[in-house]
Each structure stands twice: as C-alpha cells, then as structure tokens.
Amino acid sequence: RAVYEQVQQKRGKIRKRRTNNGEHNMFSGLLVCADCGSNLHFHFNQGNPEIKYFNCSNYKGNRGTCTSTHYVRVDFLEEVVLGEIRRLMKFASLYEDEFVKAVIGHSKQAEQTDRKLKEKELRTLLARDKELDGLFERIYEDNVSGKLSDDRFAKMSRRYEDEQKELSEKIKKLRSEIEKQSSRSMTTDMFIGLVRKYTRARKLTPRMLNELIEKIEVFNAEKIDGVWEQRLRIHYNCVGTIEIPTVLPLPIPEVSVNTRKGVVVNYAPCELAV
Ligand SMILES: [Zn+2]
Known part of the structure; x- marks a missing residue:
C-alpha cells in the first residue's frame, strides 16, 4: 500500500478514468499515440459492443492533425500487457543482476x-x-x-x-x-x-496496471513482409522502458487478433522493429 501510494504520488496526477460517453476502461488515460503524443480515446463498436478499442483522439479524420487512427483493440492490449508483465517478472526474478543492468x-x-x-x-x-x-x-x-x-x-x-x-x-x-x-x-x-x-497474477487488473505502468505508446499497425504488425512501447513506473536482452530465454508474447477488417494483426515489441 505504501509503495503504491508512493508511486501514485511520484506520478503526481490523477488519471482520467472515464471517456466522453461515460464509458470507462482500465486502459483509459494510459495510452498515448506514438506519433503525435495525444491520448487515445476509448470506443466500442456500435454494431458489436463486444469489440472495444482505442484510437488517437487527434486523428485527422476526426478534425485532428494525426495522420493515422492508431486503432488498437482492448483484447489485444490485455493479452500483450499481461504477457509483457509476466515476461518482465521472469526477467526480474530469474536474472536479477541483468535486470538491474537493464534498468540502471x-x-x-x-x-x-x-x-x-x-x-x-x-x-x-x-x-x-x-x-x-x-x-x-x-x-x-x-x-x-x-x-x-x-x-x-x-x-x-x-x-x-x-x-x-x-x-x-x-x-x-x-x-x-x-x-x-x-x-x-x-x-x-x-x-x-x-x-x-504480481507473480501469481493470471488476469490483468486495473490496480496492477496502475501500479506497474506509467504509459503505453501505441504505434499504428504496419504491414511488414506481408504480415500486419502492431508495436507497443510500455513505460513502467519508476524505471521507464526496459529492454530484455534477446539472448535470454524469455520469449516475446505471441499475440494476434482479428481486426474489424478481418485482418490478423500480430504484436511486435518496440525494440525489434525497424
Ligand atoms: Zn496521433
């Protein structure tokens, strides 16, 4: 609890939890556009409310200046972030010295x-x-x-x-x-x-997100070698971004999701992208 409060204080801001239409999501306020730096806003598909997603609040198509939507699905985010937190947990506990090196x-x-x-x-x-x-x-x-x-x-x-x-x-x-x-x-x-x-965490919770993550940069999905990829860059509280050495047996979480256009998008971590 004390640590949690310290982190919240250190961050010094209260996160906006609700979107304009009163809907809220645990990722609200955490996602930023990797290209223009604006916040991503929460939406759900009118025809199928099960499909929840975020996109850049500054998108050109909505009278903003950002050139791409930066559309990202909530189910995709949940899987990627939980997978990355688990990976980081293994990194910190199995290779503490390497972890400290990566951080400082x-x-x-x-x-x-x-x-x-x-x-x-x-x-x-x-x-x-x-x-x-x-x-x-x-x-x-x-x-x-x-x-x-x-x-x-x-x-x-x-x-x-x-x-x-x-x-x-x-x-x-x-x-x-x-x-x-x-x-x-x-x-x-x-x-x-x-x-x-959170060693035993099986599910991503809002509290876990708040304690561990400062923000997530969302890139627009791109087609690389015929495959759609979406990059995310996670900034952790206290320590910022962490690059896990690829030589360690800590595989990148494999996450793919079918988008609204019937296209499969795979997760790609930031450090490996061009
Ligand atoms: Zn943007």
Whole structure:
C-alpha cells in the first residue's frame, strides 16, 4: 500500500478514468499515440459492443492533425500487457543482476563498487577539510603569539582558504552523486518489489496496471513482409522502458487478433522493429 501510494504520488496526477460517453476502461488515460503524443480515446463498436478499442483522439479524420487512427483493440492490449508483465517478472526474478543492468545501465555489483569508491573519496575530502580548519587555527595562534609574521600569515591563510573552497565544491558534487545513485537503486528495488507482488497474477487488473505502468505508446499497425504488425512501447513506473536482452530465454508474447477488417494483426515489441 505504501509503495503504491508512493508511486501514485511520484506520478503526481490523477488519471482520467472515464471517456466522453461515460464509458470507462482500465486502459483509459494510459495510452498515448506514438506519433503525435495525444491520448487515445476509448470506443466500442456500435454494431458489436463486444469489440472495444482505442484510437488517437487527434486523428485527422476526426478534425485532428494525426495522420493515422492508431486503432488498437482492448483484447489485444490485455493479452500483450499481461504477457509483457509476466515476461518482465521472469526477467526480474530469474536474472536479477541483468535486470538491474537493464534498468540502471550497469550491474548492481558495479554500482556498489562505484558507490564505495565515492564514499571513500568523500571521507578523504572531509578529513582534509577538517585538517585545514586545524592548520588555520594553528597559524592564527602562531601569528597572535608573534611566531608567524603578518605577511606570512596572510599568504598561508589565503592558500588554506582556496583549498577549502575547492574542497567544498568537490564535496557537494560527490554528495549529490551518491544521493542520486542511492535514490535510483531505491526506485529499482521498489519496482522489483511491485513486480514480485504480481507473480501469481493470471488476469490483468486495473490496480496492477496502475501500479506497474506509467504509459503505453501505441504505434499504428504496419504491414511488414506481408504480415500486419502492431508495436507497443510500455513505460513502467519508476524505471521507464526496459529492454530484455534477446539472448535470454524469455520469449516475446505471441499475440494476434482479428481486426474489424478481418485482418490478423500480430504484436511486435518496440525494440525489434525497424
Ligand atoms: Zn496521433
């Protein structure tokens, strides 16, 4: 629950759940057009209300500016998204190190080593900073007692001050780097926790969608080598898009659906498309 609220807060917006005609669908507010960035709107087939679909709200045919409908069926979306979440779950649980690498760009181990080095460097800088305070105090006392000339004191204190100024900038930069790193690894852990929660999920639920997914980019279906394909790009909460290395035995979900025109459309993940 706490994690869920954190995610909702992080996102900072309340999703629109209903469409103009009062109908709502769990994908409402989650789908965006990959070409024009507009939201996709929910519809159902007047003749056959079982056929539910979304299309670009900015389509030219409806007085918008987008050149394609970006028609996507709800049953197709449900299957693809559930399949992709399951695939991601396997990826996160079976290959955690690879998963972390895919999310933050390098492995957890590399991250930890790097962090330890940075922390060590920070300790060294802080120690030198303290040492300079002590040195300054000493030359000040020596100057007061007459052991150190005013001229010499001025020169040395300027040198210490310059060094301290440089140090404080380095310390500030290092601290912010360490902080950024730790917040990134925290959101990764948070996302892994979220994903784990749904290990046994058999059906896609609105809550699951809200917790895991920030948005889904929908491409217009295209005919590639005689086969219709529709690409989707899923952006997950906390971590964004995740590319699962193709060398791992984690097959892309095979989903195909018959469209209104009697054409079969297959799902194609984004990273494999041209
Ligand atoms: Zn569009």
